[in-house]
Amino acid sequence: MKMTSMKLKKILEERLNHPDWSTSFNRDKDTFRIQWKDSKQGITVTLPNVIAKFEQRGEKAIDDLEYHIKEALSIMNETHELTGKEKHIFPTIRATSFPRKTKSGKKMIYTDHTAETRIFYALDLGKTYKLIDEEMLEAEQWTLERIQQISAFNVRSLSTDLKHDKVADNDFYFMASQDGYDASRILNESLLEEMKMNSKGELAIAVPHQDVLIIADIQNDMGYDILAQMTMKFFAEGRVPITSLPFLYEDKKLEPIFILAKNRPTSKE
Template identity: 70%
Template sequence: MKMTSIKMKKILDERLAGPEYKTSYKRDEDSYRIEWKETGQGITIKLPNVVAKYNQRGDAAVDELEDHILEALRIMNEEHNLSGMEKHIYPVIRATSFAMETNAGEKLVHKEHTAETRVYYALDLGKSYRLIDESLLVKEGWTEERIDQIASFNVRSLENDYKKDTVAENEFYFVAKQDGYDASRILNEAFLEEMAANAKGELAVAVPHQDVLILADIQNKTGYDILAQMTMKFFAEGRIPITSLPFIYEDKKLDPVFILAKNRPEKNEKG
């Protein structure tokens, strides 16, 4: 039996039934929304995406979606504090196209990073996290500088274990701890300096998506081509894509580069 958006809506209605929730369906947008009756806070799901996942993975895809929805609703309905939670505040890397405010219109705390990336801050809640907005800072009486200092300290405390692969005499290192902060490790300057000190050639770094940090010891022209292909592949497959452009790490700076086939990269003029 072929799954349709209407059938998927009925499945979600059954799974998410509860007196505290209100659900709605917009036929013209093919979207499904569930929200708290009391506050109107909630999330909107594009049903064609869910149907596609269901056709690939069956009930497991709906199970996973249900978990994500209930976790998101739980977080929305909680009162969050920063004081006493300092050890659970981390930086997260996002593309510069990422939203700068929440759906409710609250400005997200952030700082510029490179021409391709921006740093946001997350309060880790275990199975998920909440991006920190300015209203939370105001409530706590915290400054953006304080959030940045705490988050920077915490990212340095994360383990930097990696897997290594050698291709055409170039060495590639992959940090993929699946803790939500793999790409964030690009902000650990001590780690980058250590990798640069041990590199035989030029150190390149890439954050194609949230759940991986790629470091490359580029020792010949072929290495740039391999890195470009690798970064593009990871970018296309990532759950939260960031950028398909790698960076050259030089003099404690990250310069986005366009990699030209068989050539050394040209630095992005914006970098």
């Protein structure tokens, strides 16, 4: 069947019918929101994105969306302690446009990273996670520095198994473990330094969405074009998109770059 925003809205209203939840549809923005009636905490879904996935994957796309919404809403209504769960705190990369406050006004904790990215912090709950806010820190008298140290240690403990692909004499390495923190490996400095040490050309890194990390050993101009196309494709497909701009890695620093077709990259001003 041909899916439309109105059809999808109706399907979601039926599937997410709950006495404590309310739903709304924004016709101008083509979004559907579901939230707790009391706290106003909830999730906003961009319907055209779901329709695009429905056209590719059929009913499973809606099943997955329903599952993620229900999981997220249930977590929003729970109180979570950090003490005793130190091993489950991880950094998570987001675009700089990502909201720094929840709909209910809670301030998220974060650290600036690059011109394109920001680091938020997550308490891993198994099948999903909860982003840590200031209220959670204050409740246990924790500091941002403590979260930074714990999460930096934990991200280094994650696997670093990379899949390798050679295209037009350029080496591309992919991390896609599906543990929710693939892009977070960009914060594992020892991994990046090892890749830099073993690279033949310039090292470029991309985090187009949360569930992938691309490391590229660029050895000719065609390598930049391939990386640009690859990053854009992943960015368009990601459930939590981050940035379509790759980074050059030099002297332990990440510099966002524009890649011009058939040309060398230029630094982003």
